[in-house]
Amino acid sequence: MKVRIKFSKVGPMKFVGHLDTMRYFQKAIRRAGLPAAFSGGFSPHMIMSFASPLGVGIESLGEYFDLELAEEENSPLDLYALRERLQAAMVEDINVLAMVRIPEGKAQNAMSLVAAADYEIRFRPGRAMKGDISGKMGAFLKEKEIWITKEGKNGERQVDIRPYIYEMEERGEAIFCRLASASGNYTRPEDMMRSFIRFAGQDGEDVSFTICRLEVYADRGDGETHDFVPLYALGEDEGVKAYREEGREETSVLPGHKSENEEPEDNAGALSGCEDEAL
Amino acid sequence: MRKLALSDDVLLSVDKAARYIGGEVNAIVKDKDSVDIRFAMCFPDVYEIGMSNLGLMILYDLFNQRPDVWCERVFSPWTDLDSVMRREGLRLFALESQEPIRDFDFLGISMGYEMCYTNALQVLDLSGIPLKASERTEGPIVIGGGTCAYNPEPMADFFDLFYIGEGETSYDALFDAYKENKKNGGSRADFLRKAAHIPGIYVPSLYQVSYKEDGTIASFTPLYEDVPQKVARQLVLDMDKSYHRIKAPVVPFIKATQDRVTLEIMRGCIRGCRFCQAGMLYRPTRERPVEELKESAREMLDGTGHEEISLSSLSSSDYRDLPELVNFLIDEFKGKAVNISLPSLRIDAFALDVMSKVQDVRKSSLTFAPEAGSQRLRDVINKGLTEEVILKGAADAFHGGWNRVKLYFMLGLPTETEEDMKGIAHLAEKIAETYYDEIPKEQRHGKVQITVSTSFFVPKPFTPFQWVGMGTEEAFIEKAKVVKAEVRAMLNQKSIRYNWHEPDVTVLEGFLARGDRRCGAVIQKAYEMGALYDAWTESFHMDIWKKAMEEAGTDLDFYTTRERSFDEILPWDFIDAGVTRSFLWREWQNALKETVTPNCRQACSGCGALAYGGGVCVEGKD
Numbered sequence: 001m002k003v004r005i006k007f008s009k010v011g012p013m014k015f016v017g018h019l020d021t022m023r024y025f026q027k028a029i030r031r032a033g034l035p036a037a038f039s040g041g042f043s044p045h046m047i048m049s050f051a052s053p054l055g056v057g058i059e060s061l062g063e064y065f066d067l068e069l070a071e072e073e074n075s076p077l078d079l080y081a082l083r084e085r086l087q088a089a090m091v092e093d094i095n096v097l098a099m100v101r102i103p104e105g106k107a108q109n110a111m112s113l114v115a116a117a118d119y120e121i122r123f124r125p126g127r128a129m130k131g132d133i134s135g136k137m138g139a140f141l142k143e144k145e146i147w148i149t150k151e152g153k154n155g156e157r158q159v160d161i162r163p164y165i166y167e168m169e170e171r172g173e174a175i176f177c178r179l180a181s182a183s184g185n186y187t188r189p190e191d192m193m194r195s196f197i198r199f200a201g202q203d204g205e206d207v208s209f210t211i212c213r214l215e216v217y218a219d220r221g222d223g224e225t226h227d228f229v230p231l232y233a234l235g236e237d238e239g240v241k242a243y244r245e246e247g248r249e250e251t252s253v254l255p256g257h258k259s260e261n262e263e264p265e266d267n268a269g270a271l272s273g274c275e276d277e278a279l
Numbered sequence: 280m281r282k283l284a285l286s287d288d289v290l291l292s293v294d295k296a297a298r299y300i301g302g303e304v305n306a307i308v309k310d311k312d313s314v315d316i317r318f319a320m321c322f323p324d325v326y327e328i329g330m331s332n333l334g335l336m337i338l339y340d341l342f343n344q345r346p347d348v349w350c351e352r353v354f355s356p357w358t359d360l361d362s363v364m365r366r367e368g369l370r371l372f373a374l375e376s377q378e379p380i381r382d383f384d385f386l387g388i389s390m391g392y393e394m395c396y397t398n399a400l401q402v403l404d405l406s407g408i409p410l411k412a413s414e415r416t417e418g419p420i421v422i423g424g425g426t427c428a429y430n431p432e433p434m435a436d437f438f439d440l441f442y443i444g445e446g447e448t449s450y451d452a453l454f455d456a457y458k459e460n461k462k463n464g465g466s467r468a469d470f471l472r473k474a475a476h477i478p479g480i481y482v483p484s485l486y487q488v489s490y491k492e493d494g495t496i497a498s499f500t501p502l503y504e505d506v507p508q509k510v511a512r513q514l515v516l517d518m519d520k521s522y523h524r525i526k527a528p529v530v531p532f533i534k535a536t537q538d539r540v541t542l543e544i545m546r547g548c549i550r551g552c553r554f555c556q557a558g559m560l561y562r563p564t565r566e567r568p569v570e571e572l573k574e575s576a577r578e579m580l581d582g583t584g585h586e587e588i589s590l591s592s593l594s595s596s597d598y599r600d601l602p603e604l605v606n607f608l609i610d611e612f613k614g615k616a617v618n619i620s621l622p623s624l625r626i627d628a629f630a631l632d633v634m635s636k637v638q639d640v641r642k643s644s645l646t647f648a649p650e651a652g653s654q655r656l657r658d659v660i661n662k663g664l665t666e667e668v669i670l671k672g673a674a675d676a677f678h679g680g681w682n683r684v685k686l687y688f689m690l691g692l693p694t695e696t697e698e699d700m701k702g703i704a705h706l707a708e709k710i711a712e713t714y715y716d717e718i719p720k721e722q723r724h725g726k727v728q729i730t731v732s733t734s735f736f737v738p739k740p741f742t743p744f745q746w747v748g749m750g751t752e753e754a755f756i757e758k759a760k761v762v763k764a765e766v767r768a769m770l771n772q773k774s775i776r777y778n779w780h781e782p783d784v785t786v787l788e789g790f791l792a793r794g795d796r797r798c799g800a801v802i803q804k805a806y807e808m809g810a811l812y813d814a815w816t817e818s819f820h821m822d823i824w825k826k827a828m829e830e831a832g833t834d835l836d837f838y839t840t841r842e843r844s845f846d847e848i849l850p851w852d853f854i855d856a857g858v859t860r861s862f863l864w865r866e867w868q869n870a871l872k873e874t875v876t877p878n879c880r881q882a883c884s885g886c887g888a889l890a891y892g893g894g895v896c897v898e899g900k901d
Contacts, residue, residue, distance in 0.1 A: 010280070011280040011281060012280070012281055012283050012300040012301075012302055013300075013302070015290055015296040015297050015300050016297045016300075016532045016533075017295075017297065017533075020297060020532045020533050020534070023532075023534065024532055026584070026586065027304070027530055027583065027584030027585060027586070028304075028584060029584070030580075030584035030585075030586065031304070031581065031582070031583070031584035033581075038616045042638065042639035042642075043618060043639070044616040045616070046616075056291070056296065057287065057290070057291045057296075089304075089584070091302055091303065091304055092280075092281065092302060093280060093281070093302070208288075210287070
């Protein structure tokens with residue numbers, strides 16, 4: 001059976017890269033004694049799929065990977081207990097927030113589902129943008145096109161990211177944004193911010209910020225309109241119903257979601273729980 | 280949330296920032312106010328290399344068993360961070376607390392190879408600790424250890440003391456002495472003087488060296504009567520009770536060179552190869568009990584979550600319970616998708632059988648280390664591996680499905696002739712022929728692939744070759760050319776690939792390995808001129824070292840090519856390493872006579888290790 005695991009990765013752990021995070025979880029799953037399923041062959045590996053790579057230096061409260069577990073017939077796995085065990089194998093600043101069962105048949109893995117992600121951007125003390133950020137943001141979003149330079153395997157290319165900025169607003173001290181994150185339109189929050197800072201006519205060297213990913217979404221829309229649903233809510237467990245019935249703020253009913261991890265999303269000023277440390 | 284020593288800006292500007300953040304699984308964090316001694320344990324190379332060092336992990340775990348000690352780790356910052364730290368005046372810190380090394384009680388630097396010497400200076404320098412021990416009035420006591428501590432003299436200027444031998448025995452006494460001295464308000468010098476009385480501790484500043492006109496040592500004497508003449512190497516004799524068994528080694532975030540559980544099964548080696556420093560130094564051979572190893576394997580796999588376990592010893596095939604251990608590992612862990620890695624196995628029927636179970640035969644290669652190309656030279660170095668055994672092993676392996684073979688040799692061994700060099704190519708050719716003779720065409724999976732690698736021989740202290748002259752860079756290159764030409768002249772040359780090691784690094788290694796106190800000036804100059812990460816090909820610059828030698832007025836040949844006489848006082852003679860000087864000399868004479876010395880289980884060769892009264896020397900005698 002397949003489970004989807006949601007975790008946070010904050011503080012110093014933001015410097016652990018994507019591949020190393022995968023290796024970290026492979027070892028953590030063994031330490032926790034989770035009944036992981038393995039591929040065949042001479043060097044069997046765990047069957048896991050990470051949703052969306054996170055850049056080094058970015059914190060996150062909404063990371064995902066799918067994991068195949070070997071479930072014996074007539075003895076269903078207790079996901080709550082498994083989550084607790086995995087959490088007990090974590091280091092400080094990486095926390096397992098939820099573990100939900102993924103319905104059989106809907107074999108789409110976490111990575112192919114990703115359509116968008118929310119980010120919280122905070123300026124470092126003394127290095128914020130100047131002036132009326134809200135006003136500048138309004139003007140920025142009124143632009144028809146926002147071109148940035150992307151560096152890829154085949155050199156640089158120009159991309160218009162305006163269609164990929166789904167939301168952007170000031171929330172307390174922070175900037176909140178929802179950006180496209182599918183494989184064809186993945187938009188890096190730092191690129192968007194650099195573009196915004198340039199647009200606002202400010203010196204990029206003076207401005208410095210931290211980024212925290214808050215959530216990753218699939219798009220259940222019809223192609224015309226978006227219907228973003230957090231990846232955990234696509235599982236079979238309570239989370240789906242909760243999200244559908246009570247709206248996206250209600251993440252605390254997720255199985256195993258510890259109360260100390262609860263951070264109401266609309267609480268301005270304490271948006272994320274990604275700590276903003278003065279460095 | 281933990282506070283890091285380096286800012287986000289710095290960490291984002293360097294490669295693999297996770298090298299510097301600590302916080303790994305099983306890293307030990309204590310309340311600094313609850314301990315009396317803060318120890319920074321350093322391996323002076325990059326994190327991935329340092330974290331692969333078993334000795335370091337043992338000491339880290341051992342020290343932290345003491346409630347009054349907090350031992351943390353520190354490694355060499357990579358060159359990118361090194362530049363940033365110098366530019367911005369940042370101080371080196373320990374990974375766990377992220378606090379400056381400068382404020383610690385001890386800085387222990389483990390030196391596993393000579394090429395890390397400049398990195399040891401980097402660690403001192405970036406920590407803000409004066410390079411020379413004589414210039415230190417405060418700050419941590421700097422301790423050296425590891426294999427290179429068996430000739431500590433080239434680094435003597437930079438260390439307050441050295442620990443000679445295995446760490447399990449004397450550190451408690453050292454820590455207690457430190458606390459006692461602190462309590463009594465004693466000075467740094469008072470502590471060092473007391474430490475010199477602890478078995479295995481060498482305090483360089485308490486010894487004086489004088490030299491003859493020809494540059495050799497005239498005398499090596501303690502400055503005070505109470506300071507011992509000889510320093511006795513420390514070792515664990517009871518591998519059951521005194522060996523420090525780690526339950527849960529630290530698990531790095533970034534992939535370490537050894538990204539696996541390392542299970543040390545044995546210390547020492549019965550073989551007595553005359554070029555091998557470890558084989559001479561770590562006598563007597565001491566096995567860990569197999570039941571203990573089984574428990575330990577399970578414990579460490581559970582505690583780390585590693586997906587691989589590797590056996591560690593100098594010669595695993597000589598571990599008497601190897602079949603039982605290996606079969607246990609296969610039965611117990613293969614089904615849990617744990618890879619089992621078995622390095623340093625002699626290729627025989629047993630080895631081939633277990634290797635076919637634990638690895639993909641198609642993708643793996645067999646390794647032989649004949650070390651010399653002819654039987655004559657193998658007898659000189661006492662490498663008890665005959666051509667017959669190699670060819671038989673290879674034939675069996677080819678029948679088992681392998682078709683890749685790696686062969687390791689050394690060039691520049693004592694008494695080597697051109698025939699011996701050419702013998703390397705001939706042996707490779709015979710192995711290739713064995714493949715084509717033994718395996719019918721229809722059963723072959725392509726050509727046999729034989730990789731021949733040669734390194735250049737470095738005479739090391741405490742070996743029978745400690746007196747011999749080493750080859751020059753030019754001579755080494757000539758030797759490699761002879762082998763290369765001969766390989767090309769072989770019938771099956773297309774199946775044979777030949778690699779050789781860089782000769783200039785080898786020459787420097789030879790210089791540092793048998794150097795004396797005066798070499799410290801060269802090391803310091805080289806470091807100050809930019810030498811760093813000398814173990815890394817891309818950052819090694821021999822020209823810096825040559826310039827440093829020139830400026831220091833040091834004659835390279837004096838240390839490398841010169842043959843020493845029996846009577847010469849060697850810089851490391853003050854260490855009692857177990858093997859006696861007379862045994863080593865006898866073995867040198869046997870080498871010249873091409874006489875083979877039996878291994879420790881066949882007959883005692885009277886090396887001196889019997890005096891310890893343990894291990895192989897007393898096997899079956901209780």
